Amino acid sequence: MAKLHVSTSVNGEPMEFLCEPYETMLDALRGQLGLTGSKEGCSSGDCGACSITLDGRLVCSCLMLAAEAEGHEIRTIEGMAKGGQLHPLQQKFLEHAALQCGICTSGMLVASEALLAKNSNPTEEEVRFWLAGNLCRCTGYDKIVRAVMETAAEMREARP
Amino acid sequence: MAGGTDLLVQMRSGLVRPGLIVDIKKIGEMTEIAETADGGFRIGAAVSGMALLEHPRFGKVWPGVLEAVNLIGSKQVQGRASAGGNLCNGSPAGDSVPAMIAAGAVVTVQGPNGRRELKVEDVPAGPGRTNLKPGEILVSFALPPRAAGSSDAYLRMIPRTEMDIAVVGLGVSLTLKDGVCTAARIGLGAVAPIALLVEPAAKALIGSKLDEAALEAAAAACRAACRPIDDKRGTIAYRTKTAGVLLKRTAAIAARRAGGH
Amino acid sequence: MNVVDNKWIGQRTIRPDGVDKVTGRAAFAADTTMPGMIWGKVLRSPHPHARIKSINTAKAEALPGVKAVVTSRDVVDFSIEKGAVMLGIQDMRWMCRNVMARDKALFPGHPVAAVAATTEAIAAEACKLIEVDYEVLPWAIEIDDALRDNAPILHEWHKVDGKPSNVMSRLEVKKGDIAQGFKDAEIVIERSFTTRPVHQGYIEPHACLISVAADGNTTIWSSSQGQFMVRAMTSMLTGIPQSDIRAIPAEIGGGFGGKTIVYLEPLATLLARKSGRPVKMVMTREEVMRATGPTSGSKSTVKIGAKKDGTIVAAHGAFYLQAGAFPGSPIRGAVGCSFAPYDIPHVLSEGFDVCSNRSKVAAYRAPGAPIGAYAVECVLDELAERLKMDPLELRLKNAAKQGTKAAHGPVFPRIGYIETLEAAKSHPHYAAPLGKLQGRGVASGFWFNAGGESSAQVNITEDGNVVVTTGHPDIGGSRAGIANICAELLGIDYNRISVIIGDTQTVGFSNLTGGSRVLFASAMVVTQAADKVIATLRERAAKIWEIDPEAVKWENGAAHPVSPNAGEFKPLTLADLAEKAPSQGGPIGASVQLNTQGAEGGFGTHICDVEVDAELGIVRVIRYTAVQDVGRAVHPSYVEGQLQGGVAQGIGWALNEEYIYNRDGKVDNPGFLDYRMPVCSDLPMLDTVLVEVPNPKHPQGIKGVGEVPLVPVMAAVANAVHNALGRRFYSLPMSPPKVSAELDTPAELAAE
DSSP states (O other), rough: OOEEEEEEEETTEEEEEEEOOTTTTHHHTTTTTTTTSSOOSSSSSSOOOEEEETTTTTEEESSSBOOOOOTEEEEEETTTTTTOOOOOHHHHHHHOOOSSTTTTHHHHHHHHHHHHHHHHSOHHHHHHHGGSSOOOSSSHHHHHHHHHHHHHHHHHOOOO | OOTTHHHHHHTTTTOOSSSSSOOOOOOHHHEEEEEEETOOOOEEOOOBBBHHHHHHHHHHHOOHEEEEEEETHHHHHHTTTBBBHHHHTOTOOHHHHHHHHHHHHHEEEETEEEEEEEGGGSEEETTTTEEEOTEEEEEEEEEEOOOEEEEEEEEEEOOSSSOOSSSSEEEEEEOOOOEEEEEEEEESSSSSSSOOOOOOHHHHHHTOOOOHHHHHHHHHHHHHHHOOOOOBBOHHHHHHHHHHHHHHHHHHHHHHHTTTO | OOOTTOOTTTTTOOOOTTHHHHHHOOGGGGOOOOTTTEEEEEEEEEHHHHEEEEOHHHHHHSSTEEEEEEGGGOOOOGGGGGOOOEEETTTTHHHHHHSSSEEESTTTOOEEEEEEEEEEHHHHHHHHTTTTEEEOOOOOOOHHHHHHHTOOOOOOOEEEEEEEOOOOEEEEEEEEEEHHHHHHSSSSEEEEEEEEOOOOSSOOOOOEEEEETTOOEEEEEEOOOOOOHHHHHHHHOOOOOOOEEEEEEESOOTTTTTTOOOSSSSHHHHHHHHHHEEEEEEEEHHHHHHHHHOOOOOEEEEEEETTTSSOOOEEEEEEEEEEESSSOHHHHHHHTTTTBBBBBBBEEEEEEEOOSSSOOHHHHHOHHHHHHHHHHHHHHHHHHHHOOOOOHHHHHHTTTTTTBTTSSHHHHSSOOOOHHHHHHHHHHHHHHHOOOTEEEEEEEEEEOHHHHHEEEEEOTTTTTTTTEEESSSSSSSSSHHHHHHHHHHHTGGGGGEEEEEOTTTTSSOOOOTTTTOHHHHHHHHHHHHHHHHHHHHHHHHHHHHHHHHGGEEETTTEESSSGGGGGOOOEEEHHHHHGGGGGGGGOOOOOOOEEOOOOOOOOEEEEEEEETTTTEEEEEEEEEEEEOOSSSSSSHHHHHHHHHHHHHHHHHHHHTTOOOTTTTTBBBOOOTTTTTOOGGGGGEEEEEEEEEOOTTTTTTOOOOOOOGTTTTHHHHHHHHHHHSSSSOOOOOOHHHHHHHHHHHHHHGGGGG
């Protein structure tokens, strides 16, 4: 079977790749596109390590066929920092030690950014339920939740 | 394929090997949320939970259906998963189904022989199976206009706080007038090969003031309707007991939302 | 926490590898690629127990795209008759059979062959074409089934009292005479407990990328807790000399002990050697859950005797641990740690290693100790209740301290156990009011910790900064701790220090990342290396100033004369001396390799509050405080992180995690959907109290911290549930159907 040709936009840049019909977006990101920041933890949508946004909506890239990226806007962890400038969430994660092994971190950050884009003043409970789809085995989530809430507070203050 | 959140997992595990996958998300009718002239809603089968959440009015009218759809999986899954996919996947535990049943949803199905309508509770045929004929696809859900004093709710029992398949799922839709329940529908999931419309439970509530006796009678009717299995998620005894507990809690929430007690 | 006098030790610096990890740049094993790379897949036994009569790989080899097939014929044999060949705590006789079945498949998922092909899909297809003739045998998974008369026997050559047995070994520690002890007791409580197997649950599946050149030069990228272990095991199982193997530790996405052995590396190496192409192998989540070592399920009986005033006089623990397919369950941890927090005159602690048809267990964070502590700490809770004593008071009354002889042998030096009890007792959490259906439980725990071999290099760059090369994979933030220490010792800004983890060809032998030893051991060698560097710097300054090196001190990143008497000289900074190095004898650096000694055990005391939805049997942890004596918190955030992570794992173990088997003996929940680890919304904030009782045998007072946090958790949760409901749970997990069934049983009939 011939491969499918896909034209899409990833982190604001036009990209093209070939893929098998059954390949997932995660396969394409990590394989053809060389963007290994999104991680594979389970391939069944239960761990969130592969989280990306599709037209601004938070999704698991392992639950999306690569071919579905055609004509859409994908954003991954690699697009979070602007040039050399870390996103406030990334900086806060570092300051709060909100990561240990780092395998869940890409997904956590993409999911957290999606939350703050929707809700700039989340309660602790709202943060916890939003991130329920991002498994972490190292941290017990405590420092992650603190980092997200503190970032939200700082971003609210910074807004003109 | 709508959201694909079940299909891709099944493909990955080798459970299904599709020869052809048709992405239906570009078909307008299947991805729209429309309010009908009579105050009802028509939800495209492929509308994602997130899109439903973002609709300005849907959640006010049908908070139970909304919360049910948005309990499927994680936020990531809700960004893609649809009520149509949830129904057609045929899991007895699919979260949206009991709420749709309670809502009295009617589905439109399109096939080679044209369109037909089915009550949503008539769609599931067994675990992993529906009553759709070969060549048919689910197009949309129609939710009826609401009488004043109506609301709904959905609760499920899961061991964690998120991310589990429902051990029991229960949806209640009811109407209250001067504190008396004048209409009710109860949908019960994960306790039988298909989700159930539990009419005896509704009968126990209708005409009552949702007092303890009526709720207990409805709970008993739900327990009696259960035909569950022992599996890695729950035992027969546990599911049966839980069905009764959830009835009382869900009815109370629906009643509060409907403006009563 | 002591941050006085410390510019860097005790500071919450930004970890050196942090930016890469928050931007997705950090390279984990599955992220690596090599030109010409092909993919490996494993064919696994579908049967829990079967004799392998023959394997025919011809059809697989003929499939276009297949480049190599390996079977156990290709793996070096360590014959059973020749006796144990130990690599650390692993017996290579079991390792060689674990990576690939030889005459018998011993669990569903046991590898029987492996294929490398140009795509994953072709490799998977090829696996299906391999014909294996199995003679299916009866199987036993649970301890009871493995111990029954006429139980299916996994290792027929092993006999106990002349009869084939699945009990592979017994371990005991003894102190005093428990018969006498129980005679002296005025109250005796004996209880039995069971726990299910649970998985470490690392989010990153095992992965490796291996290239073998025609001359045997082998490069390994893998996710492991020890590149030297990877090199050694791969060498022993493939026959390639260690000097030809370069094992590079990729960033590791969690291990918790589960990555202290190899699964894929020997197979990928054999495939790479046969095919002449680099081979990448990545496990699926299902393979991780079916075929890698979880920790043991267990059956324990604990009997404790005490006087009416609460003095514990005798204790007996019998711990049966499930080893899985091959011997090696962590009975040492259960036997040695369970009673360690207490000064008990008469103790017998016995462990039994039981084989059964499930995957071979691997280490899991303080292996064996959480299982034993669950039993002992619950019995102590019952004892306290009977004696109407506060449970922390009971522990204080019997607490081990300096000079106490532990049942497992050592006499404790200065330890911090009592401090943890007192900190817990005085913590506001302990006095906070509780509402309806809420309860509070406490528990303590101990873990041995370890020292062991470590190597490090400290090199000064030509522009006057520092590169530290250490030998242990960083799973918890150890690079940050090392950078803190180095900055402190050299008196320079933290950001001028680069800490990297060397591979087997670029750094000296360093033992595994595990045993709560990385910072302890690496700090020791880094300190010695830094001291050597400072000595060199002082000598160089002395030469320039033409004074005696004794008259030079190193302070705040520069050489200074010790006093005005030594002379009036402008300080020479690290940058100054680095610049002058070529003309002064060459590069400035030092390398140290040690088998570090002086590691001391750690203690924790935890307070847990739960709230129970009694109708549905759902237990939620609503507040948690973990107190631990951590020696010295070099980087407090990462020490707190260890406590919080261990607590979260223990809560999962206590409430929802378990292996579920179907009637065919296969794992029914091999994924994150039904293997239920805590998600973010399941947990409250996890408070920690770091009690610093510095380890006198370590230059910075460091003590291992990583494993103790898991030890007390299940008992703390179980004791809290009892406090809320008045019911005790003698088996884990306390999942809703079980709690609900227990509550539906009238109290008199409830399990006792």
